[in-house]
Amino acid sequence: VGPGRSAAVAPDVHPAVRETAADIDEMRVRGAAAIADAAAAALARQAAESEADDADSLREALRAAARELLDTRPTAVSLPNALRDVLADIEGPSDAATLREQVRERAAAFRERVAEAQDELGRVGAGRLADGDVLMTHCHSTAVVACVAAARERGHDLSAYVTETRPRNQGHRTARELVDLGVDVTVVVDGAARHFVNDVDHVLVGADTVAADGSVVNKIGTCGLAANARDCGTPVTVAAGTLKLDPETLTGHAVEIEERDPDEVLAPADREAIGDVSVANPAFDVTPPRYVDAVVTERGQFPPTSVVTLMREVYGTDPARPWEA
Numbered sequence: 001v002g003p004g005r006s007a008a009v010a011p012d013v014h015p016a017v018r019e020t021a022a023d024i025d026e027m028r029v030r031g032a033a034a035i036a037d038a039a040a041a042a043l044a045r046q047a048a049e050s051e052a053d054d055a056d057s058l059r060e061a062l063r064a065a066a067r068e069l070l071d072t073r074p075t076a077v078s079l080p081n082a083l084r085d086v087l088a089d090i091e092g093p094s095d096a097a098t099l100r101e102q103v104r105e106r107a108a109a110f111r112e113r114v115a116e117a118q119d120e121l122g123r124v125g126a127g128r129l130a131d132g133d134v135l136m137t138h139c140h141s142t143a144v145v146a147c148v149a150a151a152r153e154r155g156h157d158l159s160a161y162v163t164e165t166r167p168r169n170q171g172h173r174t175a176r177e178l179v180d181l182g183v184d185v186t187v188v189v190d191g192a193a194r195h196f197v198n199d200v201d202h203v204l205v206g207a208d209t210v211a212a213d214g215s216v217v218n219k220i221g222t223c224g225l226a227a228n229a230r231d232c233g234t235p236v237t238v239a240a241g242t243l244k245l246d247p248e249t250l251t252g253h254a255v256e257i258e259e260r261d262p263d264e265v266l267a268p269a270d271r272e273a274i275g276d277v278s279v280a281n282p283a284f285d286v287t288p289p290r291y292v293d294a295v296v297t298e299r300g301q302f303p304p305t306s307v308v309t310l311m312r313e314v315y316g317t318d319p320a321r322p323w324e325a
């Protein structure tokens with residue numbers, strides 16, 4: 001349980017759900033797609049192994065599990081979208097066995113669909129990349145890696161500038177995965193992005209959330225990178241499946257930006273040595289749609305202004321919140 005969170009937990013939440021919530025909270029599981037997958041798997045465990053023997057108690061346990069998962073990281077909409085999908089129609093079954101089976105099946109189908117969507121998104125994204133292209137990317141995104149992998153499968157030679165991505169250095173993982181794909185990788189400090197962005201053909205980043213107006217919420221630093229890219233005329237592509245569309249932004253809901261522990265930025269000893277300073281550590285920022293050229297999804301690529309239509313099609317206009325009773 002992270003700082004400021006309630007220590008009170010519902011009694012029937014399965015230990016596997018608590019473990020998954022801790023893994024997400026402490027970033028052993030990270031990245032929006034992986035968070036959604038882990039949450040769906042945890043709900044399936046909750047359904048299969050809950051001690052509830054009637055449908056109402058099982059429903060309550062599932063909702064409590066969903067709330068515990070939701071209480072981990074607030075920015076990635078893939079998490080509530082996964083819960084929405086797996087818990088759809090939980091009001092239906094009147095006996096626990098049917099409800100158990102329904103949730104198990106929905107979780108398995110969700111996880112399979114998300115994996116397939118990622119492959120399809122990779123193929124769509126690869127269509128934007130040409131042989132010999134130079135990319136710049138920030139943080140670590142499985143969707144970005146899927147695009148690069150699909151382009152490599154087509155035989156395209158690629159090189160990439162990969163930003164370290166302070167304070168957690170997720171760029172190291174990106175660099176390793178791109179090297180494994182045969183990409184010529186140069187790692188740069190985040191502050192060097194502007195220095196090199198003029199030399200690249202594409203900025204390619206992932207997203208935690210895409211809002212109805214086409215704004216893209218992604219790792220802190222993405223907005224500055226995209227603004228610099230726009231200034232140089234370098235196209236910015238966001239690789240984000242429909243799992244990243246936030247249907248609640250259709251109804252005016254704002255995306256919460258996660259504030260993480262100051263110790264990630266300055267170790268306590270450094271802080272003490274510096275003196276009386278505050279540390280701000282927002283994990284994500286919001287890139288306005290005017291800096292984004294295309295959002296690549298498993299359903300094709302869209303200008304950010306068309307995201308709203310896709311969002312309505314996928315989620316409707318009245319998104320459910322099945323974790324609420």
Ligand code: RUB
Nearest residue numbers: 030031032033141142143206207219
């Ligand atoms: C991860 C991050 C990624 C998106 C997309 O931040 O900002 O770009 O989550 O990733 P953190 P994916 O490391 O703080 O979770 O494409 O894998 O969903």
